[in-house]
Amino acid sequence: MSTPRPTSQSARPTGRPTAELRFEDVTVRYGSARRGHTAVDRVSLTVPPGQVVGLVGESGSGKSTLARAAVGLAPLTGGRVLLGGAPVPTRGRRRPLQMVFQDPYSSLDPRMTIGDSIAEAIPPGPSREERRAEVARLLELVHLDPDRAAVRPGLLSGGQRQRVALARALAGDPQVVIADEITSALDVSIQGAVLNLVRELQRELGLSMLFISHNLAVVRYVASHVAVMRDGVIVEEGPAARVLADPHHDYTRALLAAVPGTRTPRRTP
Amino acid sequence: MAAQRTRQPTRRWRQVVRTPLGAGASLLMALVLLLALVAPMLWTDQADAVDTGNILAGPSAEHWAGTDNLGRDILFRSLVAARLSVGLALTATAIAIVLGLLLGTAPMLLGRRLGRLVTASVDIAVAFPGLLLALFFAVIFGVGARGAVLAIGIAGAPSFARLVHTLVAGVAARDYVAAARAAGVGRVRVLLRHVLPNISEPLIVNATIGAGGALLSFAGLSFLGLGVQAPQYDWGRLLFDGIGALYVNPAAALAPGLTVLLAGLAFNLFGESVAKGLGVATLGHLPERRSAGPATSGPPTIRAEEPVVAGDDEAPVLDVRDLWVSFPGADGPVQPVRGVSFAVRRGEAVGVVGESGSGKSLTALAVSRLIEEPGRVEAARLQLLGADLRTGSERAQRQLLGTSLAMVFQDPMTSFNPTRRMGGQLAEVARQHQGMTRRDAFGRAVDRLAAVRIPEARRRAGQYPHEFSGGMRQRAMIGMGLMGSPALIIADEPTTALDVTVQQQVLDLLQAIREADDVALVLISHDVTVVGEVCDRVLVMYAGRIVEDLAAADLATGAAHPYTRALVAAVPDMETDLEQPLAVVPGRPVAPGEVPAGCAYAARCPLADDRCRAEDPQLASFETPDHRVACWHAGEPIPVDGPREPAPVDPVELVEVDAP
Numbered sequence: 001m002s003t004p005r006p007t008s009q010s011a012r013p014t015g016r017p018t019a020e021l022r023f024e025d026v027t028v029r030y031g032s033a034r035r036g037h038t039a040v041d042r043v044s045l046t047v048p049p050g051q052v053v054g055l056v057g058e059s060g061s062g063k064s065t066l067a068r069a070a071v072g073l074a075p076l077t078g079g080r081v082l083l084g085g086a087p088v089p090t091r092g093r094r095r096p097l098q099m100v101f102q103d104p105y106s107s108l109d110p111r112m113t114i115g116d117s118i119a120e121a122i123p124p125g126p127s128r129e130e131r132r133a134e135v136a137r138l139l140e141l142v143h144l145d146p147d148r149a150a151v152r153p154g155l156l157s158g159g160q161r162q163r164v165a166l167a168r169a170l171a172g173d174p175q176v177v178i179a180d181e182i183t184s185a186l187d188v189s190i191q192g193a194v195l196n197l198v199r200e201l202q203r204e205l206g207l208s209m210l211f212i213s214h215n216l217a218v219v220r221y222v223a224s225h226v227a228v229m230r231d232g233v234i235v236e237e238g239p240a241a242r243v244l245a246d247p248h249h250d251y252t253r254a255l256l257a258a259v260p261g262t263r264t265p266r267r268t269p
Numbered sequence: 270m271a272a273q274r275t276r277q278p279t280r281r282w283r284q285v286v287r288t289p290l291g292a293g294a295s296l297l298m299a300l301v302l303l304l305a306l307v308a309p310m311l312w313t314d315q316a317d318a319v320d321t322g323n324i325l326a327g328p329s330a331e332h333w334a335g336t337d338n339l340g341r342d343i344l345f346r347s348l349v350a351a352r353l354s355v356g357l358a359l360t361a362t363a364i365a366i367v368l369g370l371l372l373g374t375a376p377m378l379l380g381r382r383l384g385r386l387v388t389a390s391v392d393i394a395v396a397f398p399g400l401l402l403a404l405f406f407a408v409i410f411g412v413g414a415r416g417a418v419l420a421i422g423i424a425g426a427p428s429f430a431r432l433v434h435t436l437v438a439g440v441a442a443r444d445y446v447a448a449a450r451a452a453g454v455g456r457v458r459v460l461l462r463h464v465l466p467n468i469s470e471p472l473i474v475n476a477t478i479g480a481g482g483a484l485l486s487f488a489g490l491s492f493l494g495l496g497v498q499a500p501q502y503d504w505g506r507l508l509f510d511g512i513g514a515l516y517v518n519p520a521a522a523l524a525p526g527l528t529v530l531l532a533g534l535a536f537n538l539f540g541e542s543v544a545k546g547l548g549v550a551t552l553g554h555l556p557e558r559r560s561a562g563p564a565t566s567g568p569p570t571i572r573a574e575e576p577v578v579a580g581d582d583e584a585p586v587l588d589v590r591d592l593w594v595s596f597p598g599a600d601g602p603v604q605p606v607r608g609v610s611f612a613v614r615r616g617e618a619v620g621v622v623g624e625s626g627s628g629k630s631l632t633a634l635a636v637s638r639l640i641e642e643p644g645r646v647e648a649a650r651l652q653l654l655g656a657d658l659r660t661g662s663e664r665a666q667r668q669l670l671g672t673s674l675a676m677v678f679q680d681p682m683t684s685f686n687p688t689r690r691m692g693g694q695l696a697e698v699a700r701q702h703q704g705m706t707r708r709d710a711f712g713r714a715v716d717r718l719a720a721v722r723i724p725e726a727r728r729r730a731g732q733y734p735h736e737f738s739g740g741m742r743q744r745a746m747i748g749m750g751l752m753g754s755p756a757l758i759i760a761d762e763p764t765t766a767l768d769v770t771v772q773q774q775v776l777d778l779l780q781a782i783r784e785a786d787d788v789a790l791v792l793i794s795h796d797v798t799v800v801g802e803v804c805d806r807v808l809v810m811y812a813g814r815i816v817e818d819l820a821a822a823d824l825a826t827g828a829a830h831p832y833t834r835a836l837v838a839a840v841p842d843m844e845t846d847l848e849q850p851l852a853v854v855p856g857r858p859v860a861p862g863e864v865p866a867g868c869a870y871a872a873r874c875p876l877a878d879d880r881c882r883a884e885d886p887q888l889a890s891f892e893t894p895d896h897r898v899a900c901w902h903a904g905e906p907i908p909v910d911g912p913r914e915p916a917p918v919d920p921v922e923l924v925e926v927d928a929p
C-alpha cells in the first residue's frame with residue numbers, strides 16, 4: 001500500500017506537482033445543535049497551485065478552526081475540503097496537506113529528539129538509513145545543522161524550533177502547507193529569518209500555502225493573495241496588492257488603519 | 270508563554286535523592302524491597318519452626334517478639350511475610366494501573382460519545398470510598414488472597430483512571446499531539462509515543478503512593494479475615510492472629526503492625542519525595558504555590574550616580590538608577606538586569622523594547638516590587654513619586670504602589686480570579702487601598718469599567734472573567750489599575766495576546782487616559798512599531814542593559830546603536846520591499862549567565878572591533894543630551910556586504926534556551 005517516494009536530493013524540487021486546495025462551503029460548529037457556536041460559516045476559499053494565500057482576521061474569527069478542519073483536527077459540519085479535486089485524506093499515513101502550528105514551544109514533543117519528530121512524519125516505506133538521510137536533508141533545507149538531529153527541543157531557541165516544525169511538515173512530502181500564525185510567538189529578531197525561510201522554501205519547492213496571520217505586514221510580505229475573515233465568514237478576498245491598496249470591505253479598511261506604524265508617530269511635546 | 274525547561278532525566282532523579290527526606294525515603298524503600306526479596310530465602314525455616322514448649326510466649330532472648338499459638342517465632346514470621354504482603358500490594362497496584370490506563374485512555378481512543386460514557390462511569394466510581402469498594406469486591410470474589418488482590422486492584426482503578434484521563438487530556442491538548450495526528454500518525458501510536466511518555470512521571474509517583482495504600486488495604490482485609498488465609502500469612506493475617514493473643518503477648522500484634530506501618534510509610538514517603546523532586550502533582554496534593562513575597566534587599570552598594578534627567582526641575586514620577594536584579598544560579602548568581610537607569614516624567618510615555626530575555630519584564634517587576642524569592646533587587650535609587658521604594662514598611666509600600674502604580678500584564682485571563690465576578694474584583698482594590706465601603710467601591714468599579722469603554726458596565730460588572738472577550742479583559746485590567754488615581758501605568762506586552770483591531774483600541778485607551786489625567790506610561794513590547802507609535806521615548810534593552818534611549822520619532826532614521834537599527838530593519842511594515850529578503854539579526858541573544866566581557870552585542874554586531882570585545886561601552890549622551898547610546902561606534906554606517914548569500918546553516922548550540 002505504500003508507494004515509493006523520491007528520496008534522492010535532485011528529485012525533490014521537481015517532485016510531485018503542487019495542487020490546488022479548495023474549501024467548498026465549509027461549516028464548523030462546536031457544541032450541541034441548540035447551544036452550539038458556528039466557528040466557520042459556509043466558507044469557500046481557493047489556494048491556487050504554487051501560490052500563497054494569506055488569511056487575516058481578528059482572533060476568534062475562525063482562522064485556526066478552518067485550518068484545523070482541513071487537516072482533520074476539527075470536525076466538518078458541512079461542506080468539503082478538496083485537494084487537487086479530491087477530498088483531503090484525513091486518515092492513513094499519506095498526508096499531502098501539512099500544518100505548522102503557532103507555538104514552537106508546545107508543537108514539539110519535549111521527550112523526542114528533533115530527528116525523531118521529523119522522521120515520524122515521513123510516510124512509511126523508506127528504510128531506516130533512507131529516513132536518516134531524509135531527516136538530514138530536511139534539516140539542511142531549513143538551515144539547521146543535520147548533525148544535531150539527536151538534540152531535544154529543550155535546547156533550541158524559538159526560531160530554531162519553528163524551523164524544525166517546518167522541516168517536520170515538509171517531511172510528509174506535502175503539496176500544500178498550512179501555516180497558522182507561525183511567527184506570532186517569535187521575537188521580531190527571529191521572525192524575519194523564519195519569514196525569509198518560508199518564502200525561500202515556497203519558491204524552491206513550489207508549494208501551495210495557506211498562511212494565517214493577524215499581522216498584515218507579514219501577510220503582505222509572503223502572500224500573493226489575501227482573504228479577510230470575520231465572525232467565521234470571508235468578507236473580502238483577492239490579489240494581495242489589490243486588497244491592501246484598495247480594500248473594498250469596511251472591515252478590511254479598519255484592519256489596515258489599525259496596522260501600527262501607519263499612523264504618524266507622536267512627537268515629544 | 271511558560272518557560273519550559275526539559276532537564277536531563279537522570280539529573281532530575283538525582284535531585285530526588287539529594288534532599289535528606291528523599292534520601293531517607295529512598296533508603297527505607299530499598300530496605301523494604303530487599304526484605305521482601307531475601308526474607309523468605311533466609312528465614313522461612315525459622316519462621317515455620319514449631320516450638321511446642323514455647324506456645325504464646327512473650328518476648329525473650331530466643332524469640333524477640335515472642336511466639337504464636339503454635340510456638341512459631343513472630344519476628345521471623347513478620348519478616349518473611351514481607352514478600353507476600355509487598356507482592357500482593359504490588360500486584361493489586363498493577364491491576365489498578367492497567368485498568369486505570371485502559372479506562373483513562375479510552376476517551377481518547379474511542380471517540381467522543383463512548384468516551385464520555387466511560388468518563389462519567391469513572392466519575393461515579395471515584396465517588397465511592399476505596400475500602401468500601403474493596404470490601405464489596407472481596408465479597409464478590411470470595412475470601413482469599415486472589416479475591417483480595419482483585420478487589421483492591423479494581424477498587425483502586427477508578428482514581429487511577431481519573432488521573433490518567435486528566436493527564437492524557439492535558440497532553441493531548443498540546444500542539445505536538447495535533448501535529449503528529451495531522452501528519453497521519455495513528456491514535457494508538459500517538460498514545461504510545463507522545464502521550465504516555467509525557468505522563469509517565471506523575472503516573473509512577475502516584476503508583477508508588479498507591480502501592481502504599483494497597484499495602485494498608487491488604488492488611489485491613491486480611492485483618493478482617495477476608496484476605497490471606499492460613500497457612501499462608503501476610504502482615505494483616507499476623508496482625509489478626511496477634512490481636513487475638515493481645516493480652517498474652519502484645520508484641521505479637523506489635524511486630525507485624527510495625528512492619529506494615531514502616532512499609533506503608535516507605536512507599537508513601539518515597540512517592541511524595543519523588544513527586545517533590547520532579548515537581549509532579551500527586552492525587553492528594555496540588556503543587557505548592559511559591560510564596561509571593563517581594564524581596565528587596567537592603568541598601569545596595571552605591572555605584573556612580575549620573576544625572577539621568579538632564580535639565581528638568583520637576584521631580585520625575587519614576588526614578589530608577591543602577592537597578593540590578595539577580596537570581597541564584599548553578600554557578601553563582603546570574604544577573605538578568607545589570608545596572609538600568611532611567612526616569613519617567615509626569616505624563617510621559619516611555620517604551621521599552623528588546624528581544625525576549627533582555628530584562629524588560631524583570632525591570633518592570635522590580636519597580637513594582639513583584640520579584641519573587643529568591644530573586645534580589647538592588648538599586649542606587651528607586652523612587653516612585655519621590656518616595657523610596659527600597660525602604661519603608663511593606664504595608665506603606667503596598668499602599669503607595671496600590672494607589673499610584675497600575676500594572677497591566679500580557680495575559681489578563683491569568684490576572685483575574687476566574688471564580689469571582691469582575692465588579693467585585695475591581696471593587697476589592699478600592700476597599701483595600703482607599704478604605705471605601707462595599708457599595709462605594711462597587712460604584713467606582715462600574716464607573717471605571719465605563720471609563721475603559723466597556724459597554725453596559727453595570728451588567729458587565731456582574732459577569733465572570735471568562736464571559737469577557739480578550740480585549741475586554743485587557744481593558745478591565747486597565748480599569749482595575751485606574752481604581753486608584755495612578756501616576757504611572759506599567760503595561761507589559763499588553764496587546765501581544767490581542768489582534769490588531771483590539772490592540773489598537775487598547776493602545777488608544779491608554780493614550781486617552783494619559784492625556785486626560787497626565788498619567789505616565791511605561792509600555793513594554795517586543796514590537797518596535799507599536800512602541801514607536803504610542804511612546805514619546807524608547808529604551809532599547811539588550812542583555813540586561815539599556816543600550817539606547819532615544820525619541821520615538823527618531824527610531825526609523827535616527828537610531829545610533831547597531832542593535833536598534835537591526836531591530837527596526839527586521840520588522841516588515843506595509844512599505845517593505847517585497848523583492849528583498851528581510852534583514853535578520855544574526856546569532857542569538859546573550860543568556861544572562863554568559864554575558865561576555867566587553868560589549869554584550871559584539872558577537873552579533875557588524876561594527877564590532879577589538880575595543881568592543883574588551884571594553885564595555887557605557888550609556889552616554891550622543892549628539893543631544895536626550896539621546897543616550899552605549900556603543901563605541903554609535904551612528905557609524907553599517908557596512909553592507911554584497912548580494913546576500915543564502916542564510917548559513919545555523920549551528921545548534923548545546924545550551925538551554927528559555928522560552929520568551
Ligand SMILES: Nc1ncnc2c1ncn2[C@@H]1O[C@H](COP(=O)(O)OP(=O)(O)OP(=O)(O)O)[C@@H](O)[C@H]1O
Pocket residue numbers: 030031037039057058059060061062063064065066214768
Ligand atoms: N474546541 C472548541 N470548543 C468550542 N469553541 C471553540 C473551540 N475551538 C475554538 N472555538 C471557538 O471558535 C471560534 C473561532 O476560534 P479560532 O481559534 O478558530 O479563531 P482564530 O481566528 O484562529 O483566533 P486566534 O487568532 O486567536 O487564534 C472562537 O470563538 C472560539 O472560541
Ligand code: SF4
Pocket residue numbers: 830831832868869870871872874875876877878881882886899900901902903
Ligand atoms: S560597542 Fe561595538 S560591538 Fe557593541 S554595539 Fe557598538 S559597535 Fe557593536
Ligand SMILES: [Mg+2]
Pocket residue numbers: 063064065181
Ligand atoms: Mg488562531
